[in-house]
Amino acid sequence: MKRHAEVSWKGSLTQGSGRLLGTQSGALGDLPMGFKARFEDETGKSGTNPEELIAAAHASCIAMQLAHLLAENGTPAERLHSRAEVELQPAEGGGFEIRSSAITMTGSVPGLEEEKFKEIAARAKEICPVSKALGAIKVTLDARFA
Template structure:
């Protein structure tokens, strides 16, 4: 299975702008820019690659955990996963993505705290996006509601 996404960029780094589109059209000419990457945290200037990595990581983790919980006989009522992607400056200029902090708030009936934590950790370590991001530090704070 292959999925595609397309980025079109016009202009230089600081003043240029781009548009992102996906095969599914969930993103269709979604704007992004240097400003949306470095200054504007409220989405008014569009998205950025780090935000999209965070969305992919949170979504993949939640799906993997849902599968593990269901296999365990304790399907979730709701999983609210957030991934915070952190960037750090490189020596000599530029930036690198350093880590993804996953935060989970979950409603799951009839599961012990220890089983919940074990399955959440397993999902963090084995979801395909976590595996793709294995060069990063990945943390998890999981709360059973």
């Protein structure tokens, strides 16, 4: 299985601009990208950036993986909410690097103790394909009942 996304970029890194043209599903498209959106605007209002897209992929992957594991356990989730915060920092020797992805997962799972929820969530973090792909960085998980 393969998935794709397309981006167009014009100009240099700091003076140029780009657009996320679209994704295979059509769920994302025609979104602005630029230096300010990536390195200067902490509000996120000036456009998307690779780190935000990685965060979206990671949060959704872990939620889906956890939903599967909870159903396999015989305790399907009533509701799950995940948030990923991806950290981009200056790299030693120049440039930038992604250092971490911090996942916050809350859930409502009838018939399950919170400690078991945390245990299953930790397993979901380990086997989520996006977590595996992010193996070069620190991935943390804070899981609790809503």
